[in-house]
Amino acid sequence: MSRNLSQFVILGFLGAFSGAILAGTSLFFIPKRYESSMEIRRVQIHSEVLKTPPGVMYFATEMPDGWYFRSRNSFELISERLKLPERWNLSEYEVLKELRKSVRVEPKRESIYHIAVSRLDPDEAYEIANSLQEVARDRLTKMYSDSADRYLNYLRGEITDQSNKVVERKLVVASLLKIDLPEATSANLEKAEEELREDQALLAKMKQDYESKKREATNFSNPLEVLKSPTLPKMFIYPRVDRVLAIGTVSGLLIGLAVTFFFSAAKR
Numbered sequence: 001m002s003r004n005l006s007q008f009v010i011l012g013f014l015g016a017f018s019g020a021i022l023a024g025t026s027l028f029f030i031p032k033r034y035e036s037s038m039e040i041r042r043v044q045i046h047s048e049v050l051k052t053p054p055g056v057m058y059f060a061t062e063m064p065d066g067w068y069f070r071s072r073n074s075f076e077l078i079s080e081r082l083k084l085p086e087r088w089n090l091s092e093y094e095v096l097k098e099l100r101k102s103v104r105v106e107p108k109r110e111s112i113y114h115i116a117v118s119r120l121d122p123d124e125a126y127e128i129a130n131s132l133q134e135v136a137r138d139r140l141t142k143m144y145s146d147s148a149d150r151y152l153n154y155l156r157g158e159i160t161d162q163s164n165k166v167v168e169r170k171l172v173v174a175s176l177l178k179i180d181l182p183e184a185t186s187a188n189l190e191k192a193e194e195e196l197r198e199d200q201a202l203l204a205k206m207k208q209d210y211e212s213k214k215r216e217a218t219n220f221s222n223p224l225e226v227l228k229s230p231t232l233p234k235m236f237i238y239p240r241v242d243r244v245l246a247i248g249t250v251s252g253l254l255i256g257l258a259v260t261f262f263f264s265a266a267k268r
Contacts, residue, residue: 034122034235036129039228042111042140049148049217068136068143069115075099077135078128103132112227122233129230140223148217155210162203169196
């Protein structure tokens with residue numbers, strides 16, 4: 001009995017040791033992936049300039065938050081900047097598929113994202129992560145800029161309409177002043193002059209508001225805050241060394257015990 005137990009222990013130990021050695025050796029042949037990660041916060045901008053003008057259906061900031069990290073257009077810009085189709089010898093479609101597999105975006109807290117780029121080449125992972133950061137900032141800045149332009153265009157249209165209205169009021173007042181019926185037109189003239197003053201005051205206020213909104217629209221140059229910059233990865237993230245060694249050790253142990261049990265049963 002003790003002899004069988006010793007055999008179990010010895011062969012189990014040898015199996016576990018051999019399994020660990022084989023698992024460790026296999027690490028040299030398994031393709032390794034490296035990851036460059038960063039943390040980015042989207043700066044919340046509360047501005048009247050980003051309001052949706054009446055009659056305009058599109059509102060850029062209503063799109064799903066984080067889209068600028070994984071959208072097709074963002075990947076196309078990265079591919080173009082880094083010349084990935086030529087470097088990888090792949091079609092544009094295949095490059096986009098590779099980028100989609102390589103980039104992982106995880107929301108951590110409100111408006112804060114953890115972005116990780118994993119590649120077989122650590123330099124590539126770092127390069128793509130940096131480019132993704134720049135592309136996302138450029139696209140988000142353009143989104144804000146486009147929204148502001150739509151709202152400012154709407155305000156310019158309103159100012160033009162109001163200017164035309166003031167011109168019409170002036171024509172009415174001028175025509176009433178030419179009429180030689182003071183008693184009949186006195187009330188109409190006073191009313192027309194009052195309406196003209198109100199429209200002129202409103203036009204002046206609209207122009208002042210437009211200039212204020214125009215200055216406000218220049219403050220969208222940095223919509224992303226980098227909390228943690230991407231770094232060049234030194235260690236691979238796949239395969240997991242501890243997991244490979246654990247699987248190899250357990251497998252070797254089980255095989256050693258099975259062999260011992262088989263020979264023990266055969267002797268009986």
